[in-house]
């Protein structure tokens with residue numbers, strides 16, 4: 001019997017996702033502006049870790065830097081004024097990008113974490129007040145609970161559903177109803193989980209506000225591939241990092257504050273650049289209004305002048321086109337992984353979070369298993385992928401909640417690990433629970449972005465398929481001895 005030729009996967013993909021064709025200009029953009037990817041044979045799959053910059057962004061920025069001398073912005077000299085103009089242009093461009101021109105203040109920070117820390121240290125937490133956190137927050141949001149705790153506010157986590165790892169709406173609704181009127185309450189959740197890619201409903205912003213909560217929306221993992229308009233989603237506080245949106249510059253993020261919520265924040269200190277008046281003798285200071293009161297010391301002004309270029313780059317590529325492309329590729333990747341089977345018929349991969357692209361972004365987090373169902377060591381998987389020039393991310397991604405929920409890790413597991421090792425580290429904890437309880441909280445994350453294409457995803461699919469019928473993968477010759485907490489090499 002004659003064998004049927006195998007269908008070309010790209011043609012199968014295009015037939016299934018015809019809307020992908022409308023994003024063909026992003027292939028041209030990749031060839032022109034991200035040529036270093038294909039020149040080096042790289043498969044970049046970590047856009048949630050960091051976006052990649054276009055080569056043209058750097059060229060345009062260099063032109064700005066080399067055109068005029070640029071001085072420290074805090075003065076009226078010509079070189080200082082030019083810098084101030086560039087910073088204010090960047091600020092206006094950011095506000096416009098997020099549909100926030102009239103109602104918001106944009107504060108430049110070091111990164112999203114810097115934005116979140118401003119909220120944590122300045123929010124008026126007090127006894128009787130509350131901090132409600134999604135159990136799907138990055139640690140830079142989780143860390144705000146230490147400010148709440150120190151001020152005597154109560155702290156609660158809104159749980160996630162299993163297996164989709166979405167916010168569980170029934171308990172969340174009752175938690176949102178439980179506030180004491182008149183005392184500040186802050187609800188913090190991510191627009192997109194950096195662990196599972198789940199997109200939590202943005203309608204939660206107004207739902208919580210109607211119940212008297214201020215809302216902190218961590219948009220760091222969302223805004224590189226999704227449009228966020230603060231006119232429609234009027235969160236009180238919003239955090240972003242620009243290198244995640246368009247790769248360059250690093251070292252600049254932003255806190256967007258709804259003007260009506262700005263007055264609630266009370267800065268615990270002052271610094272150079274943040275005061276209209278400060279004395280030594282009288283020990284008095286008067287904080288500058290709006291963004292100036294939050295921008296400590298000298299801004300990263302040279303890098304900030306690259307922000308507008310990055311936003312223009314995203315606009316030219318089209319955020320909706322990026323979104324469409326990433327959604328098609330993510331959906332294909334999910335289907336391929338879900339269908340992957342060992343020769344004995346057992347599934348090869350476990351995916352964390354939803355199995356479709358409904359209310360989920362371009363992040364797929366997974367673990368691989370051997371034919372007997374043993375977890376493959378994700379660090380070894382990462383190592384093998386690296387040998388093929390593939391950049392993935394593994395671990396917990398600084399977001400411990402979803403892994404804990406998915407694996408049923410309990411407070412007792414944590415307490416036992418801490419009792420055994422007061423200086424516990426995350427890698428050690430992951431090893432302990434994997435060995436003692438057969439639970440695995442770490443995973444492998446693939447995330448897509450502006451320069452992703454079908455070939456990238458297909459290379460990963462082929463790589464994953466190469467794990468078929470693999471028995472346990474360990475880290476090189478080493479294994480982990482849980483009693484002594486030592487890595488054991490053969491013969492040692």
Ligand SMILES: Cc1ncc(COP(=O)(O)O)c(C=O)c1O
Pocket residue numbers: 048049111112113114138140190192193194218219220221241
């Ligand atoms: C959802 C989310 N929030 C916050 C952060 C922190 O961002 P940065 O490290 O740029 O401050 C990250 C980084 O991965 C993230 O994914």
